[in-house]
Amino acid sequence: xxxxxxxxxxxxxxxxxxxxxxxxxxxxxxxxxxxxxxxxxxxxxxxxxxxxxxxxxxxxxxxxxxxxxxxxxxxxxxxxxxxxxxxxxxxxxxxxxxxxxxxxxxxxxxxxxxxxxxxxxxxxxxxxxxxxxxxxxxxxxxxxxxxxxxxxxxxxxxxxxxxxxxxxxxxxxxxxxxxxxxxxxxxxxxxxxxxxxxxxxxxxxxxxxxxxxxxxxxxxxxxxxxxxxxxxxxxxxxxxxxxxxxxxxxxxxxxxxxxxxxxxxxxxxxxxxxxxxxxxxxxxxxxxxxxxxxxxxxxxxxxxxxxxxxxxxxxxxxxxxxxxxxxxxxxxxxxxxxxxxxxxxxxxxxxxxxxxxxxxxxxxxxxxxxxxxxxxxxxxxxxxxxxxxxxxxxxxxxxxxxxxxxxxxxxxxxxxxxxxxxxxxxxxxxxxxxxxxxxxxxxxxxxxxxxxxxxxxxxxxxxxxxxxxxxxxxxxxxxxxxxxxxxxxxxxxxxxxxxxxxxxxxxxxxxxxxxxxxxxxxxxxxxxxxxxxxxxxxxxxxxxxxxxxxxxxxxxxxxxx
Amino acid sequence: xxxxxxxxxxxxxxxxxxxxxxxxxxxxxxxxxxxxxxxxxxxxxxxxxxxxxxxxxxxxxxxxxxxxxxxxxxxxxxxxxxxxxxxxxxxxxxxxxxxxxxxxxxxxxxxxxxxxxxxxxxxxxxxxxxxxxxxxxxxxxxxxxxxxxxxxxxxxxxxxxxxxxxxxxxxxxxxxxxxxxxxxxxxxxxxxxxxxxxxxxxxxxxxxxxxxxxxxxxxxxxxxxxxxxxxxxxxxxxxxxxxxxxxxxxxxxxxxxxxxxxxxxxxxxxxxxxxxxxxxxxxxxxxxxxxxxxxxxxxxxxxxxxxxxxxxxxxxxxxxxxxxxxxxxxxxxxxxxxxxxxxxxxxxxxxxxxxxxxxxxxxxxxxxxxxxxxxxxxxxxxxxxxxxxxxxxxxxxxxxxxxxxxxxxxxxxxxxxxxxx
Numbered sequence: 001x002x003x004x005x006x007x008x009x010x011x012x013x014x015x016x017x018x019x020x021x022x023x024x025x026x027x028x029x030x031x032x033x034x035x036x037x038x039x040x041x042x043x044x045x046x047x048x049x050x051x052x053x054x055x056x057x058x059x060x061x062x063x064x065x066x067x068x069x070x071x072x073x074x075x076x077x078x079x080x081x082x083x084x085x086x087x088x089x090x091x092x093x094x095x096x097x098x099x100x101x102x103x104x105x106x107x108x109x110x111x112x113x114x115x116x117x118x119x120x121x122x123x124x125x126x127x128x129x130x131x132x133x134x135x136x137x138x139x140x141x142x143x144x145x146x147x148x149x150x151x152x153x154x155x156x157x158x159x160x161x162x163x164x165x166x167x168x169x170x171x172x173x174x175x176x177x178x179x180x181x182x183x184x185x186x187x188x189x190x191x192x193x194x195x196x197x198x199x200x201x202x203x204x205x206x207x208x209x210x211x212x213x214x215x216x217x218x219x220x221x222x223x224x225x226x227x228x229x230x231x232x233x234x235x236x237x238x239x240x241x242x243x244x245x246x247x248x249x250x251x252x253x254x255x256x257x258x259x260x261x262x263x264x265x266x267x268x269x270x271x272x273x274x275x276x277x278x279x280x281x282x283x284x285x286x287x288x289x290x291x292x293x294x295x296x297x298x299x300x301x302x303x304x305x306x307x308x309x310x311x312x313x314x315x316x317x318x319x320x321x322x323x324x325x326x327x328x329x330x331x332x333x334x335x336x337x338x339x340x341x342x343x344x345x346x347x348x349x350x351x352x353x354x355x356x357x358x359x360x361x362x363x364x365x366x367x368x369x370x371x372x373x374x375x376x377x378x379x380x381x382x383x384x385x386x387x388x389x390x391x392x393x394x395x396x397x398x399x400x401x402x403x404x405x406x407x408x409x410x411x412x413x414x415x416x417x418x419x420x421x422x423x424x425x426x427x428x429x430x431x432x433x434x435x436x437x438x439x440x441x442x443x444x445x446x447x448x449x450x451x452x453x454x455x456x457x458x459x460x461x462x463x464x465x466x467x468x469x470x471x472x473x474x475x476x477x478x479x480x481x482x483x484x485x486x487x488x489x490x491x492x493x494x495x496x497x498x499x500x501x502x503x504x505x506x507x508x509x510x511x512x513x514x515x516x517x518x519x520x521x522x523x524x525x526x527x528x529x530x531x532x533x534x535x536x537x538x539x540x541x542x543x544x545x546x547x548x549x550x551x552x553x554x555x556x557x558x559x560x561x
Numbered sequence: 562x563x564x565x566x567x568x569x570x571x572x573x574x575x576x577x578x579x580x581x582x583x584x585x586x587x588x589x590x591x592x593x594x595x596x597x598x599x600x601x602x603x604x605x606x607x608x609x610x611x612x613x614x615x616x617x618x619x620x621x622x623x624x625x626x627x628x629x630x631x632x633x634x635x636x637x638x639x640x641x642x643x644x645x646x647x648x649x650x651x652x653x654x655x656x657x658x659x660x661x662x663x664x665x666x667x668x669x670x671x672x673x674x675x676x677x678x679x680x681x682x683x684x685x686x687x688x689x690x691x692x693x694x695x696x697x698x699x700x701x702x703x704x705x706x707x708x709x710x711x712x713x714x715x716x717x718x719x720x721x722x723x724x725x726x727x728x729x730x731x732x733x734x735x736x737x738x739x740x741x742x743x744x745x746x747x748x749x750x751x752x753x754x755x756x757x758x759x760x761x762x763x764x765x766x767x768x769x770x771x772x773x774x775x776x777x778x779x780x781x782x783x784x785x786x787x788x789x790x791x792x793x794x795x796x797x798x799x800x801x802x803x804x805x806x807x808x809x810x811x812x813x814x815x816x817x818x819x820x821x822x823x824x825x826x827x828x829x830x831x832x833x834x835x836x837x838x839x840x841x842x843x844x845x846x847x848x849x850x851x852x853x854x855x856x857x858x859x860x861x862x863x864x865x866x867x868x869x870x871x872x873x874x875x876x877x878x879x880x881x882x883x884x885x886x887x888x889x890x891x892x893x894x895x896x897x898x899x900x901x902x903x904x905x906x907x908x909x910x911x912x913x914x915x916x917x918x919x920x921x922x923x924x925x926x927x928x929x930x931x932x933x934x935x936x937x938x939x940x941x942x943x944x945x946x947x948x949x950x951x952x953x954x955x956x957x958x959x960x961x962x963x964x965x966x967x968x969x970x971x972x973x974x975x976x977x978x979x980x981x982x
Contacts, residue, residue, distance in 0.1 A: 067948070067949050070855050073858050074691055075695060077692055077872050080858050080859050096666070096670045096856070097865040097870050099857060105858035129702075129950050130949050132942060132953065136951070140663065140855060201833055201834045324830065330695075334694045337696075337698075338697065338698045338699065340703065527702060528702055529700060529705065529728075529945075530586060530702075530950060531575040534575055
């Protein structure tokens with residue numbers, strides 16, 4: 001018999017449907033949100049009075065799986081100890097042993113996200129040549145639905161096509177083919193052209209600077225990819241990790257990158273790392289206001305923040321050029337870099353953010369300023385760029401910083417004195433509401449990814465639900481939801497995992513002209529490392545990689561071309 | 562979109578050779594009388610691997626308990642009894658693919674086993690160097706298209722990786738110079754390869770790489786550098802230099818050699834471009850390591866001990882544990898057929914292996930379960946030597962009647978749970 005669950009008496013916050021803290025029941029049947037017919041009764045009921053009911057959280061930018069994440073684990077075994085002792089085994093028989101922290105095992109990643117009320121997470125930097133591995137790791141991340149953005153714009157073929165002025169349609173078809181082959185949810189460009197340029201011994205690449213070999217600029221790369229995705233009808237627009245990450249004065253690059261879009265939609269990721277000025281005695285200043293003004297003025301642009309959190313973490317990035325440049329700051333002093341398959345690269349640099357360090361303290365303030373200065377929460381997603389700014393487990397703390405002005409001031413006062421005294425953050429009084437947090441952590445990411453039945457609690461939506469007990473301490477509230485449901489199954493209760501279903505895989509399958517395969521076949525025969533006929537991941541293989549989880553293809557939008 | 566589906570027929574897709582970590586996929590395999598013929602390559606390693614399989618008849622192999630044929634259920638039950646009785650099992654060999662490794666991790670958690678592959682010593686040369694200082698590496702396609710100088714440190718890999726030079730683009734229109742850095746005492750190479758140069762050094766490899774590192778860093782070394790000084794100059798002058806090394810050929814404390822090579826790469830990368838290319842991790846070693854690492858957060862040589870997840874890169878060496886009798890049962894996995902035979906020991910042994918290993922698992926307290934080989938009798942995935950590419954393996958045939966390692970391990974885990982319930 002089909003059961004119908006009623007979550008009774010909670011206050012529902014569902015921004016997608018304009019519902020703000022309304023007292024109403026939520027009904028679940030067969031893994032979906034349903035409306036009961038008049039006179040129909042639920043077969044089960046949970047009293048959630050005194051609770052806030054939201055859709056499950058969606059993290060649209062978190063490094064949870066794939067080559068560089070596993071390299072970070074291999075690099076940092078010392079993080080997987082509790083002082084002199086090993087990390088204790090789980091007391092919950094549903095869990096298998098898995099370390100946590102900033103380089104968690106995939107199993108712990110799933111458990112910890114779900115315990116926090118998140119039900120989906122997206123790996124932002126999947127290399128096409130590493131796509132199977134990435135899907136495998138995500139498939140071994142229990143409970144969470146997942147997907148990934150495939151990296152383009154540093155692969156030699158794309159740059160060569162752009163360089164010789166290849167027909168745009170061919171480039172578009174190549175992008176379409178790559179998304180299909182890698183079973184990706186979107187496309188990410190990392191330091192456009194810069195990863196490749198580093199292989200040619202170029203150490204810096206500004207937005208209008210030529211790649212030393214291919215003689216194309218990041219501006220061209222960004223514009224071409226953004227246009228290709230638009231024409232392919234991929235719901236998530238180009239995901240951009242911009243030029244000059246971490247460099248003082250890089251706000252210029254960020255603003256130029258926005259200009260390069262010429263109105264095309266795009267998502268700028270971990271913008272905190274790209275919003276630095278050169279003012280002040282240390283020639284390092286916040287450009288959060290400039291960035292926020294640009295975002296406010298460009299409705300085609302969305303962002304996620306990449307907030308930093310103080311303490312030890314590991315930065316894992318595809319940006320070999322910048323990671324090599326920053327490797328001297330590694331703490332502890334070791335790092336991994338790689339040039340990969342004429343298509344991408346990676347750099348893994350351990351890092352400790354210190355609150356008494358001027359630059360780190362300012363980075364912290366810049367991230368919060370961005371959150372609070374951008375007007376439209378639908379275009380801001382809450383992230384720490386896990387683990388690069390800090391582990392995802394710090395989200396509840398971050399939420400409190402955004403919602404509680406006095407708590408924020410208290411934390412700011414503890415930082416490096418120049419930052420504590422002078423940060424623009426001091427004068428920002430805005431406190432985000434629960435409604436705005438719900439937008440930034442579930443409704444907006446779902447919308448930005450084109451997930452129509454996720455991130456909200458309307459009838460027909462997937463029953464991914466987080467129920468938080470009201471608490472004035474928002475950190476405590478968001479750390480341990482009372483109940484978490486995944487597709488209608490109770491998966492966590494009061495911080496304890498209660499079921500471990502396999503999550504599903506989101507991907508898109510845009511149409512493209514398959515004539516492009518002739519060119520690709522030729523290219524791979526001449527320069528590749530894998531037989532062309534092995535590159536594409538089929539549905540059956542994807543399902544195996546993902547541990548038998550459901551395949552969740554997202555619809556592309558109609559294009560006019 | 563159906564066009565991008567992998568084809569379901571095992572023969573239609575390219576075959577990936579599972580017998581070495583280069584995982585070549587551009588050769589043909591044809592069924593011929595009694596076996597498989599390799600086409601498009603003379604690779605001795607692939608031929609030797611294939612020679613252990615018949616193309617026609619299914620292998621006649623039954624599970625055995627104490628050397629006596631039995632049915633699969635009895636074998637699983639016997640294996641479960643041996644593991645249940647063990648206080649500290651060792652999982653060795655680890656010759657399996659991703660799916661096998663996934664299933665093995667669950668069993669390792671349930672039993673508190675220590676897992677260390679054949680070739681664990683070589684694997685940990687690389688891992689310990691990585692854990693201490695990091696690395697900068699490259700991949701085969703990069704080497705093929707970018708390298709203009711490839712220095713093979715200690716040995717020419719072609720002897721053990723016959724397709725190595727071809728995969729690096731050497732002799733295929735590539736322009737890379739290949740230099741082998743080897744001891745003065747090493748025998749001359751059998752067949753001179755066109756363009757291949759040999760730089761010889763006196764003393765041991767530790768001293769040689771230390772000297773090369775000093776020269777590359779432009780430290781004052783007086784007249785001692787000799788040929789190594791010249792090699793350092795060539796490394797500096799190269800557009801993209803690659804230092805290739807075979808982890809299994811390194812002596813004890815080989816991590817120190819790898820660390821020196823990584824230091825050379827790091828120095829070069831301050832002004833020009835260079836990267837390391839480790840060769841090793843075959844027969845499932847690097848694949849199982851990758852899977853355990855992503856699931857748990859820690860690499861192999863880790864156990865789920867009562868106090869927690871313990872990672873001991875030196876103490877949990879399988880050879881040492883067996884020699885010290887620090888373990889009391891052995892689960893050995895060798896599904897490729899190319900691995901060394903399971904170690905001879907009087908400890909209770911469970912072997913999941915290629916049918917050829919049956920003869921090595923006789924006597925009391927033994928269970929042998931023949932399993933299918935990834936890339937021959939079943940599909941699968943293995944990591945290539947450079948770690949970035951997870952290659953799909955297609956089955957050459959799908960009717961060998963043997964279970965996969967994962968099938969057996971899942972049943973074994975269930976049997977243990979049943980016994981515990």
